[in-house]
Amino acid sequence: MRPHLRAVSDTEGLRRSASGTEGLRRANTGAVLRALRELGPSTRSELATHTGLAKATVGVIVADLEAARAVAEEGSRPGVRGRPGRPVALRGDRFVSLGLELNVDYVSAVVLDLAGDIVSTTSRAGGTSDDLSDLARSALDEHVGADDVLVGTTLAVPALVRADDRTVAWAPNLRVEWADLADALGSLVPDVRVGVSNDANCAAYAESHHGAARGASHALYVTGTVGIGAGIVQDGELVRGGAGFAGEVGHMAVGDSTALCGCGRRGCWEASIGMKAMLAAVDMSELDTPLRTAEAVAERAATDASVRDGLERVGRDVGLGIAVLSTVLDPEVVVMGGYFAVLGDLVLEPARRTLDERLVSAAQVRPELRTSTLGIEAAALGAAEQSFGPVLLGEVDLLA
Amino acid sequence: MRPHLRAVSDTEGLRRSASGTEGLRRANTGAVLRALRELGPSTRSELATHTGLAKATVGVIVADLEAARAVAEEGSRPGVRGRPGRPVALRGDRFVSLGLELNVDYVSAVVLDLAGDIVSTTSRAGGTSDDLSDLARSALDEHVGADDVLVGTTLAVPALVRADDRTVAWAPNLRVEWADLADALGSLVPDVRVGVSNDANCAAYAESHHGAARGASHALYVTGTVGIGAGIVQDGELVRGGAGFAGEVGHMAVGDSTALCGCGRRGCWEASIGMKAMLAAVDMSELDTPLRTAEAVAERAATDASVRDGLERVGRDVGLGIAVLSTVLDPEVVVMGGYFAVLGDLVLEPARRTLDERLVSAAQVRPELRTSTLGIEAAALGAAEQSFGPVLLGEVDLLA
DNA sequence: TGACTTTAGTTCGAGACTCGTACTTAATAG
DNA sequence: CTATTAAGTACGAGTCTCGAACTAAAGTCA
Structure with missing residues (x-):
């Protein structure tokens, strides 16, 4: 255990977002941190113009952050006229967050630092509460020092998570005693807020901050193996819905309206583009993991035209669903994870064609369809990033 | 003209949302105004506990608002122990906003006041730039005095409006010279920010603040006559999408995949549930206005079972689309406008049944399906309400 | 080489704001 | 008539941001 592990207090920090002058300082500190994330190492002047704050104010804030070891000065960049600025950069060695994922047959942990760099990332087979807390424990032991500050922990799960970001409403694929898991994580990281979040939401967040949708403030992430989720x-923030269940696109009625879904209904998108439907379309069978299965399909497609035809059919239904989601949500970028990332253009090219056909108007621009680059740790990474959200928004105080 | 009309300056007010202490004051003033909207007339103590501000702070803010004639004291409520509080209420006679709608065959204007009360609402046949500015002019002349402050003006149009909230990207049904219209409105209300917004978005905003979705922070509004929009x-704010085009649900591929749509494609939702499809399903023909047509259908349905059967079929496809949207967005309430509001349960009952069948899980609650109560001025009302958004969020300064 | 220019960053005082405490005010309860 | 209760205000302390003046550190140019 890490007896000296400090944590950003939750009850204190989240109490109010900004009403007193110290809340104002928090908000402005958050603005500076965001600017540093966005611009990279910057001088105080650059931060001042970018945030709209006065130079003097930025000076004070940066000094505080430096004292807290959240930022550090770098070597100056000479060559320009006038006094050279002294750039400061976010430091990655003090403030970290932990992102976890508990899935059906694997668990992952990602340690992320304030600079946005990934400190460590591990995955392991298994899907129990114990597997997860073991992984979390070793990630903390190895990569979080006694003097470090853990700003938060978030757990990603393939489940319907309520809007409170803490409780699970429905998780048909998981057999977990949630109360036990909460206890285990709570004792592992005492005094740290442990949030729970849907895995697809987490992965979407990761893609928009670190992955294929980086830079886009409106993005859609679609993942799929057996089930399909989004x-x-x-505007840079997750859409959660009233109960917290937004993005459950697998069972929307899109595609072949006669296809029988595992849920017992007909016409679900999942029944047209889920892994099983894809395998049926190419007349192949499942291997031990979804990843390996998809790779085998991709390999066969290189030589077998009938496999390519099957993927073409699946791709068209993929495009049909993306078209529905795009007309509703108007994203700039759509990132495809799960087995779609492995098959790539074999599926996405027909999807793009269908998408083009179904755009509402000439004025609309087709969203870019990209494959995920983050791999299996996407959800854990997004979970970690979510824990930094309140810090960067200035809702929580790093200092003191 | 109203030479003395004062306006909340836009360049000044929107410059920064909160960085200096005066921005802090704006934000806290906004919090007090929101509390007054939400709670109704309240004492300073009640406002203090609800906003989390100190009693002293609330006292100062209320005094400022009173000086600006934004709030007024009401008679005290006796009967309780202790010194009776002196409730203050939002005043409706100084700060107003103007909401306009320019549609294909009618124009509307709504004047809304700070208290959230509708000062005036007018509609008129016609669809030209001149029709609109005439209506706007007379609404201002009749209901906005020389000493009043117009906080903003928003125009709702059946068009794709860009995310800048000012320019129109595509408006196939309107023949309007947008530059002329902007000039006309600009000279009508000088120094006032004139925003442009999609009509369905405006109506959705109106429903969530004044109509059938009041109180719900996650709502979906679906309207339809010939075209279908949403x-x-x-979280109380409109979802706009990357380009500003979110909510264009009419041409998503849902329902009868063979139905031919006016856009030339097959399978659009509009082709299954648009007014023309509905009329075909009940074997009736169009009258002079959508409203009258829908009323005629409702009347025939009372006696004619085949009409009811036709509406039943349409209703199922309505439910199918709502199910798609609900699984994606998870709203608490779905409000149906357009001709659906006229036909009511004749369409909504089968829609509810379909919706129940297509819910993802037992954990999910079916969103409430309600009919719009706001009528033809919904969009203009929402437009007016949108202009108050920045005021209530504290992004703009009412005083000084 | 040395004055000049240019830009970065700090110091300092003014001004604005919120907050807690103590105080005043206005009602009811007994 | 006194005690109690609660609302609202006055006041001083503390925090914060900001602009202006100032200092610092480079390059530029004669």
Whole structure:
């Protein structure tokens, strides 16, 4: 255990977002941190013009952050006229967050630092509460020092998570005693807020901050193996819905309306583009993992035209669903994870064609359809990034 | 003209949302105004506990608002122990906003006041730039005095409006010279920010603040006559999408995949549930206005079982689309406008049944399906309400 | 080489704001 | 008539941001 592990207090920090002058300082500190994330190492002047704050104010804030070891000065960049600026950069060695994923047959942990760099990332087979807490424990032991500050922990799960970001409403694929898991994580990281979040939402968040949708403030992430899920990012933030269940696109009625879905209904998108439907379309069978299965399909497609035809059919239904989601949500980028990332253009090219056909108007621009680059740790990474959200928004105080 | 009309300056007010202490004051003033909208007339103590501000702070803010004639004291409520509080209420006679709608065959204007009360609402046949500015002019002349402050003006149009909230990207049904219209409105209300917004988005906003979705922070509004459109409210704010085109649900591929749509494609939702499809399903023909047509259908349905059967079929496809939207967006309330509001349960009952069948899980709650109560001025009302958004969020300064 | 220019960053005082405490005010309860 | 209760205000302390003046550190040019 890490007896000296400090944590950003939750009850204190989240109490109010900004009403007193110290809340104002928090908000402005958050603005500076965001600017540093966005611009990279910057001088105080650059931060001042970018945030709109006065130079003097930025000076004070940067000094505080430096004292807290959240930022550090770098070597100056000479060559320009006038006094050279002294750039400061976010430091990655003090403030970290932990992102976890508990899935059906694997668990992952990602340690992310304030600079946005990934400190460590591990995955392991298994899907129990114990597997997860073991992984979390070793990630903390190895990569979080006694003097470090853990700003938060978030757990990604393939489940319907309520809007409170803490409780699970429905998780048909998981057999977990949630109360036990909460206890285990709570004792592992005492005094740290442990949030729970849907895995597709987390992955969407990761793609929009680190992955294929980086830079886009409106993105859609679609993942799929057996089931199909999505995460929606609007204006940089996740769309959660009233109960927290937004993005459950697998069972929307799109595609072949006669296809029988595992849920017992007909016409679900999943029944047209889920892994099983894809395998049926190419007349192949499942291997031990979804990843390996998809790779085998991709390999056969290189030589077998009938496999390519099957993927073409699946791709068209993929495009049909993306078209529905795009007309509703108007994202700039759509990122495809799960087995779609492995098959790539074999599926996405027909999807793009269908998408073009179904655009509402000439004025609309087709969203870019990209494959995920983050791999299996996407959800854990997004979970970690979510824990930094309140810090960067200035809702929580790093200092003191 | 109203030479003395004062306006909340736009360049000044929107410059920064909160960085100096005066921005802090604006934000806290906004919090007090929101509390007054939400709670109704309240004492300073009640406002203090609800906003989390100190009693002293609330006292100062209320005094400023009173000086600006934004609030007024009401008679005290006796009967309780202790010194009776002196409730203050939002005043409706000084700060107003103007909401306009320019549609294919009618124009509307709504004057809304700070208290959230509708000062005036007018509609008129016609669809030209001149029709609109005439209506706007007379609404201002009759209901906005020389000493009043117009906080903003927003124009709702059946068009794709860009995310800048000012320019129109595509408006196939309107023949309007947008530059002329902008000039006309600009000279009508000088120094006032004139925003442009999609009509369905405006109506959705209106429903969530004044109509059938009041109180719900996650709502979906679906309207339809010939075309079908939607507006999405998440966490009290409109979802706009990357380009500003979110909510264009008419041409998503849902329902009868063989139905031919006016856009030339097959399978659009509009082709299954648009007014023309509905009329075909009940074997009736169009009258002079959509409203009258829908009323005629409702009347025939009372006696004619085959009409009811036709509406039943349409209703199922309505439910199918709502199910798609609900699984993606998870709203608490779905409000149906357009001809659906006239036909009511004749369409909504089968829609509810379909919706129940297509819910993802037992954990999910079916969103409430309600009919719009706002009528033809919904969009203009929402437009007016949108102009108050920045005021209530504290992004703009009412005083000084 | 040395004055000049240019840009970065800090110091300092003024001004704005919120907050807690103590105080005043206005009602009811007994 | 006194005690109690609660609302609202006055006041001083503390925090914060900001602009202006100032200092610092480079390059430029004669």
